[in-house]
Amino acid sequence: MSDAATGQNGSQPARPRITGWFHRLIARPSFQTWASHFPLTRGIARREGAEMFDLVSGFVQSQVLMAIVELRILHDLMGGSRSAAGLARDAGMMPDRMEILLQAAAALSLIRRRKDGRFVLARKGAALLGVPGLEAMILHHRAFYRDLEDPVALLRGEVDTELANFWPYVFGARGLVDPKITQTYSDLMADSQALVAQDTLRMVDFSDVNCLMDVGGGSGTFALAVAQAYPKPDLRVFDLPDVVPGALARFEAAGQGGRLAVHGGSFRSDSLPQGADAISLIRVLYDHSDDTVRGLLSKIFDSLPPGGRLIVSEPMSGGAAPERAGDVYFAFYTMAMRTGKTRSSAEIARLCTHAGFVDCKTPPPLRPFVTSVVSCVKPR
Ligand SMILES: CC(C)=CCC/C(C)=C/CC/C(C)=C/C=C/C(C)=C/C=C/C=C(C)/C=C/C=C(C)/C=C/C=C(C)/C=C/CC(C)(C)O
């Protein structure tokens, strides 16, 4: 069969001829002009145009958001309406420049422009303030923007990325890093865990679990969310030795100290303790290479009893059905980190099956930009 019939690499079926013809037609400026006027096609043409412009200008929208967060405009508006002149004075900026920023934020529905010209908070801006850790996450995107400055060079592996150094724990480098900086990462990770824990708990039932070990459980945010949602299970957190004391402190502060045991170690070099009948991996696999993941899954398999359950929860690629959060944001984020990758639920299920697990399940994600879940079982 020719390449035209099988696709260039022989693995994809060829596109029907009609599609190529159709795409050539759509790519013609004269057709676009016609379609933008013809009553049956003008709605689609305008919508596609607006979507395309959004794609083209998305980076400016993100920078507007960055300025709004850095200048704490949403916090200011929480106290009531403000004028551009007043906010400009506070920000050390010319009023006409602040007006440009506020007008942009209003166009993005973060704030609202009143008839008298003053600005007030809009629902989206208020909601943003309530998402745990989101402002800090937006501010840390400065490093990500710099890594993305030349995306082709990034894809070719020619960029010495800043994100590769941003999360030092990934290679267990905590001891080498200023404790204040380490605390910043831990806070960002713990805050951004809140929504992940919420969605995971809505997708997975832990009521029959006697002992859950959260591997790579950080400062215990997810383990504590499980403890607070379910009275029965004992909790364990396995993480690097410098990290696990944070989990003990979190459980103590929540009055749940008696339910947690911690294990300091590295899942690269140490075996995992036995005794848990369920193990969770929350935002762990996408930090690591396939080799590390294979080794970790095999250690988890060995440490679980027959019938024991593994729950993986992290943002995932859409795989056969590409998806914005996983395939744009998280895929490029993990690529810039250079240690791991964003995998689809099918890829994760394959790795779990390879380790010996069966009965892999993928519940429909509630918010793919927060997390997706794969769960599986060690055969009895
Ligand atoms: C009462 C009446 C009349 C009306 C009410 C109307 C109503 C119900 C309005 C709804 C308002 C509302 C409650 C909105 C809620 C919005 C929420 C919850 C939005 C949540 C947004 C979450 C976002 C945008 C999350 C973004 C997460 C990011 C960017 C995470 C990045 C994580 C990274 C980079 C992790 C890195 C870890 C590593 C290093 C890879 O391992």
Ligand SMILES: C[S@@+](CC[C@H](N)C(=O)[O-])C[C@H]1O[C@@H](n2cnc3c(N)ncnc32)[C@H](O)[C@@H]1O
């Ligand atoms: C992205 S964080 C996720 C933390 C937590 N599960 C969450 O979702 O917030 C990855 C965690 O894996 C831990 N980790 C990385 N390498 C590890 C290793 N070799 N052994 C044990 N834990 C490790 C890190 O310390 C960190 O707490």
